[in-house]
Amino acid sequence: MLLVKHIRDLRKRLDAHRGPIGFVPTMGALHEGHISLIQRSRAEQPVTVCSIFINPTQFNDPKDFEKYPVTLERDIELLGLAGTDILFLPEVSEMYPSGTDTGIQYPIGYLDTVLDGQFRPGHFNGVSIIVHKLLSAVQPTHLYMGEKDFQQCLVVKQLIEQQHLPVKLITCPTLRETNGLAMSSRNMRLSPEGRQFASAMYQSLQHIRDGQKEKSFPVLQAEALLVQTQAGLEPEYLLLADADNLSLLSDFDVRKNMVVLAASRLEGIRLIDNLRM
Ligand code: AMP
Numbered sequence: 001m002l003l004v005k006h007i008r009d010l011r012k013r014l015d016a017h018r019g020p021i022g023f024v025p026t027m028g029a030l031h032e033g034h035i036s037l038i039q040r041s042r043a044e045q046p047v048t049v050c051s052i053f054i055n056p057t058q059f060n061d062p063k064d065f066e067k068y069p070v071t072l073e074r075d076i077e078l079l080g081l082a083g084t085d086i087l088f089l090p091e092v093s094e095m096y097p098s099g100t101d102t103g104i105q106y107p108i109g110y111l112d113t114v115l116d117g118q119f120r121p122g123h124f125n126g127v128s129i130i131v132h133k134l135l136s137a138v139q140p141t142h143l144y145m146g147e148k149d150f151q152q153c154l155v156v157k158q159l160i161e162q163q164h165l166p167v168k169l170i171t172c173p174t175l176r177e178t179n180g181l182a183m184s185s186r187n188m189r190l191s192p193e194g195r196q197f198a199s200a201m202y203q204s205l206q207h208i209r210d211g212q213k214e215k216s217f218p219v220l221q222a223e224a225l226l227v228q229t230q231a232g233l234e235p236e237y238l239l240l241a242d243a244d245n246l247s248l249l250s251d252f253d254v255r256k257n258m259v260v261l262a263a264s265r266l267e268g269i270r271l272i273d274n275l276r277m
Contacts, residue, residue: 001076001079001080001084001085001086001087002085002086002087003076003086003087003089004086004087004088004089005088005089005090005091005094006090006094007090007094007137010049010086010088010137010138011137013086014047014049014086014138014139017047019045019046019047020045020046020047020141020142021045021047021048021049021138021139021140021141021142022040022041022042022044022045022047022048022049022140022141022142022143022144023041023048023049023050023051023134023135023138023140023142023143023144023167024037024038024041024048024049024050024051024144025050025051025053025130025131025134025143025145026050026051026052026053027052027053027054027055027068027185028052028053028054028069028070028071028072028075028185029068029069029070029071029075029185029188030052030071030074030075030078030079030185031175031183031184031185031187032175032183033146033148033174033175033182033183033184035078035082036172036173036175037144037145037146037172038050038079038082038083038084038144039082040144040170040172041142041144042082042083042084044142044170045141045142047085047086048083048084048085048086049084049085049086049087049088049138049140050079050084050086050087050088051087051088051089051090051134051138052072052075052087052088052089053088053089053090053095053130053134054068054070055095055126055127055129055130056092056096056100056126057096057100057102057122057125057126057129057130058122058123058124058126058127058129058130059123059126060120060121060122060123060126061120064270067189068185068186069185069186069188069189071188088134088137088138090137095130095133095134102129104125104129105125106124106125106128106129106132106159106162107162108124108125108128108155108158109158110245110246110247111124111151111154111155111158111246112124112125114239114241114246114248115151115237115239115241115246115261115263116151116152116263116272117151118237119236119237119263124151124152124155127152127155127156128155128156128159131156131159132159132163132165135165135167140167141166141167141168142167142168142170143156143160143167143168143169143170144170144172145169145170145171145172146171146172146173146174147171147172147173147174147274148174148175148182148183148184148272148273148274149272150243150259150261150274151246151261153169153171154245154246156169157169174273174274176202177195177199179195179196179199179202180199180201180202180203180206181195181198181199181201181202182201182202182271182272182273184271184272186269186270186271187269187271189267189269190266190267190269191267194266194267194269197231197232197233197266198231198233198266198271199231200227200228200230200231200233201228201233201262201264201271201273202273202275203227204224204225204227204228204238204262205224205260205262205273205274205275206275207220207223207224207227208220208221208224208240208260208275208277209260209275209276209277211223212252212277216251216252217240217249217250217251217252218250218251221238221239221240224238224262225238228262228264232266233264233265233266233271234264234265234266235262235263235264236263236264236265236270237261237262237263238260238261238262238264239260239261239262240252240258240259240260240277241258241259241260241261242256242257242258242259243256243257243258243259243276244256244257246261252277257276258276258277259274259275259276259277260274260275260277261273261274262274
C-alpha cells in the first residue's frame with residue numbers, strides 16, 4: 001500500500017491511471033465496518049483509495065473532535081491487509097490551506113433541518129465541504145459509503161447531483177457487533193458495560209420493525225424509547241421517515257420505502273443507528 005500525504009503526490013500517482021477508481025473516505029479508528037467498504041471497492045474496482053482525515057469542520061461539538069479516537073498504526077496495518085492500493089493521509093493544512101473558517105455554505109436545504117441536521121448544526125455543511133474537497137483530490141469513479149450514516153449518504157447524493165460530480169455513490173450495509181450494536185469508531189470510548197447497554201439502540205429499532213403489522217408507529221415509538229431509557233440511553237430522536245428523502249412520517253405507509261432513524265447518548269457518547277422497515 002502506498003501512503004500519500006499531499007494532493008500533488010496523489011495526482012502524480014493517479015493521473016497515469018485510466019480505469020475506474022473506488023474511494024472510501026474515513027476518519028480513521030477503523031473497524032470491520034470500514035474494512036467492509038474497502039473489500040466491496042476491491043471486489044468491484046481495479047484501484048481502491050482510502051482516506052483518513054478527521055475533518056474539523058464537521059464537528060459541531062469541539063469536545064467530540066478533541067476526543068475522537070486515533071489508532072493510526074493499526075489503521076495502516078488493517079488497510080494494508082485489506083488490500084488498499086493507496087492511503088491518502090492529509091494534514092489539516094493540506095485540505096484547508098486558507099484555514100478552516102471557509103465561509104463556504106452548501107445548499108443542503110431540507111436535509112439540514114431534520115434529524116442529525118437539526119441536532120448537529122453545521123455538521124452536514126462540514127461533511128459537504130470535505131467530501132467535495134476529497135472527491136476533487138482523488139477523482140474517483142465510485143464512492144463507497146455506509147448506510148449506518150443514512151442521512152450523510154443522502155446529503156452526499158444531493159451534493160453529487162447539485163455539483164454535477166462525475167462519481168457514482170454506492171451505499172453499503174451496516175456491520176454490527178454480535179449484540180447488534182452498529183460498529184462505530186466512537187464505540188471505543190464506551191465502557192465494556194456501556195457496549196452491552198448500547199445494544200438497546202438496535203433492539204429498539206427491531207422492536208418497531210417487528211411490530212409494524214400490529215401496532216401504530218406512535219405506540220411502537222413510545223415502547224422503543226422505553227427500551228432505550230431502561231438501558232440507560234438518553235434518546236435525542238427516534239423517528240420514522242421516507243427513506244428516499246427523509247420526509248418524516250407520522251405512521252407506517254406501505255407505499256413508501258421507510259426507515260426508522262435514531263440518535264441517543266450513552267456515557268456522553270452519541271450513538272446513531274437506523275433500520276429499514
Ligand atoms: P467514519 O470514519 O465514521 O467517517 O466512517 C467512514 C465510512 O464508513 C462512512 O461511509 C460510514 O458510513 C462507514 N461506516 C461507519 N460505520 C460503519 C458500519 N458499522 N458498517 C458499515 N459502514 C460503516
